[in-house]
Structure formats: C-alpha cells, structure tokens
Amino acid sequence: MLATAAPTGGIPRDGDRWAYEVKWDGMRVLADVRAGAVTLLSRTGRDVTGTFPEFARLGEVHADVLLDGEIVALAEGVPSFEALGERMHIRDARSAALAARALPVTLMAFDVLRLYGVDLVDRPWQERRDALDRLTPSGDAWLVSPVYPDAEVLLAATEEQGLEGVVAKRRGSRYQPGRRSPDWVKHAHRRTQSAAVVGWRPVEGSTTRMGALLLAVPDAAGVLRYAGRAGSGLTAGMEADLRRALRGSEVATPPLPGIPRVDAAGATFCEPGVVVDVRHLGRTTAGRLRQPTLRGLRADLGLADLREE
Incomplete structure (x- = not known):
C-alpha cells in the first residue's frame, strides 16, 4: 500500500480520524517471518534478504509475522538515503556481512499484515496498529515507527529536525496491497x-x-x-x-x-x-x-x- 501526495491544502488535520507518522527516508520492504526464517521483499517484489543479513535476528524473536516498514540508515541521527545507497546494491554474502557491521541499518516497522497465522489486511488500520504496538521490537533489528496525534506539531518538528516529512493514515482504513490509496497521504518537506x-x-x-x-x-x-x-x-x-x-x-x-x-x-x-x-x-x-x-x-x-x- 502506497501513499498519495498531499493536495494543495496539505494533509488532513482531523486527529480523531487520522494518525500521523514520520515519513522515513529509506527503502520500503515487507519482512516476512515464518518458522524462524526471514524473507525481505522490496516494493518490486525482489528478494533482498541477502543484502541485509542483520534482519535474520527477526526470526529469533518472532515465530510468524509480516511487517511493512522502511529500512533506514542513520547519519548523525537523521535517516540518510545516500548512506543507505551504500548497502542497497550489495549481493555478495561476505560483502553484505561486512557492510552490516560497518554501516548498520534499522527496519522502522509501521504496519503488521499477518500475526501468528492470522491475516490482518482487512482489519482497520487502528486495529493493526494496536497489534503492532503489542509486539516487542527485537533489539536494534527493528523498531516501531511512532504515531502522533497532532499533524501541525509533527510537521514542524520533522522540518526542524531535517526529516523527510509526514504521512497521515486514516484510522479506519484497510490495507490495500500494491495500491496507492488516499487513505494514506504524504507530505514531503523536500522535493x-x-x-x-x-x-x-x-x-x-x-x-x-x-x-x-x-x-x-x-x-x-x-x-x-x-x-x-x-x-x-x-x-x-x-x-x-x-x-x-x-x-x-x-x-x-x-x-x-x-x-x-x-x-x-x-x-x-x-x-x-x-x-x-x-x-x-x-x-x-x-x-x-x-x-x-x-x-x-x-x-x-x-x-x-x-x-x-
């Protein structure tokens, strides 16, 4: 599921119907964990598991879960796509392992689509989010992307901190795989x-x-x-x-x-x-x-x- 660009008037400001998250500057992936095995798929469906070997730790903590999120590389505390670019194209297992130690990355999870064999795609965003919040992030392998109730405060804070932008998500919306939906609306501070x-x-x-x-x-x-x-x-x-x-x-x-x-x-x-x-x-x-x-x-x-x- 992909976000649409905010209209001229900006992202929705109704905190009762909408929730707000940071727009992370990274690589979108699905992290599929089944019986201890982890598979990472990019937006195009390409298997990038070998590129990011550090996420094998997900399988040690969670038996069955499908996470949607963004892989980010931090440079001075701020996600840097340029830094992540040094990792994205590595295919060789030895090089990937060395890069994982030299330039660690983190999965910022913002949705859960399956949990313990239960498909959550048709559940409302708020229900999926509650399920995600109940999971325990596995150390530095993945973190839960925070949710904020006030669009104006988050817009100002993300711009001041040099972050990419903000995504507004309709609390009652279902997940639409592969679709660009108006239920998710993004605002980027930089073009x-x-x-x-x-x-x-x-x-x-x-x-x-x-x-x-x-x-x-x-x-x-x-x-x-x-x-x-x-x-x-x-x-x-x-x-x-x-x-x-x-x-x-x-x-x-x-x-x-x-x-x-x-x-x-x-x-x-x-x-x-x-x-x-x-x-x-x-x-x-x-x-x-x-x-x-x-x-x-x-x-x-x-x-x-x-x-x-």
Whole structure:
C-alpha cells in the first residue's frame, strides 16, 4: 500500500480520524517471518534478504509475522538515503556481512499484515496498529515507527529536525496491497523525484567518465518525458553502481523524443529501466527539473513504480 501526495491544502488535520507518522527516508520492504526464517521483499517484489543479513535476528524473536516498514540508515541521527545507497546494491554474502557491521541499518516497522497465522489486511488500520504496538521490537533489528496525534506539531518538528516529512493514515482504513490509496497521504518537506535514466554525458575532456545523467519522468498519462540532466551528487561509487546497472542497455539513438541537442551531443543513450532519485527545486515551464541533485540508484524501483511527484 502506497501513499498519495498531499493536495494543495496539505494533509488532513482531523486527529480523531487520522494518525500521523514520520515519513522515513529509506527503502520500503515487507519482512516476512515464518518458522524462524526471514524473507525481505522490496516494493518490486525482489528478494533482498541477502543484502541485509542483520534482519535474520527477526526470526529469533518472532515465530510468524509480516511487517511493512522502511529500512533506514542513520547519519548523525537523521535517516540518510545516500548512506543507505551504500548497502542497497550489495549481493555478495561476505560483502553484505561486512557492510552490516560497518554501516548498520534499522527496519522502522509501521504496519503488521499477518500475526501468528492470522491475516490482518482487512482489519482497520487502528486495529493493526494496536497489534503492532503489542509486539516487542527485537533489539536494534527493528523498531516501531511512532504515531502522533497532532499533524501541525509533527510537521514542524520533522522540518526542524531535517526529516523527510509526514504521512497521515486514516484510522479506519484497510490495507490495500500494491495500491496507492488516499487513505494514506504524504507530505514531503523536500522535493524528491524518482526518474528513469535514458542516457549519460561524459565529463568535459573525457569520453569515459560520467558527468551527468539524462533523466525522464512519466507524465499524467504515463508517457515518459525528458526531465533534464543531473550531474550534481554523482559520486565515484554511484557511477560504479550505474555502470553495472546500465550494462547491456545502450542504444544508438535517443530512446524518447524531446532531448535537446545540447544535452544529446556526445551522450551515450540507454533503454529506460534503471531508476535514480533526485532532489530538485521544482520544474521549468518546459518540464525540466530545476537544479536536480542525484541521491542514488533505486535498485528497489522499476519503470512501473515511477510517477510525477
């Protein structure tokens, strides 16, 4: 279940009908625990259990539970997607174990969908939340995301503390797997957009080093449109991850219309499929992202997950 963006008037302010949580800046997962075995699934259904071996401890504490939550990496007490990016793409078991010790992560659980063999999906949010609150978090493997009754106070606090934003949840709502529902409404303090990589331009004076990515975002009809290029934030580590992800996707001509000649000159084009996150300052009249800064590769998202935020 996914949240919809808050309308112009902001998130609902009725604390009797709505509850408020922090919008965590991380990687959404389902943690499925059965008979001591733990399986982690990303939003796209990809098995990422091996990437985060520390969550095997969930199976030592809970016999049967299905948790919905966000994996976060903390940097100076604040969730950092950039820090999490160092963990998201690891597949090798030995490397994953070393990374778990060097850069620990935490699962912030905000919903429980099954407990002791009982399916809770059709239960109201408040009932599911009460069940989640009765569970004992297993040390630093997972924590319960706090709930707050006052939207204004949480909005102000999260902005002051540099957190991503706030999610409002209707207390009487059922869980709708895979759907983006108006029963969950999100407000982000900073503009973030997931975009498809459709090419890259080299650093000036080089033909091999990446200098900027060419990006595309779906419009209201779901058609990919060129959204500009982004080079700020492109680190050596991110470039290495991108090269692995883009290998074999290169094409001879632009994969979509509308890429200006100044951006297309000297570029290497690729079929849309790889997704990155960018922060930006809005859109130009031509639909380009203003001053985009790359945050990292989204291995947990695909083209079907993209929408204009």
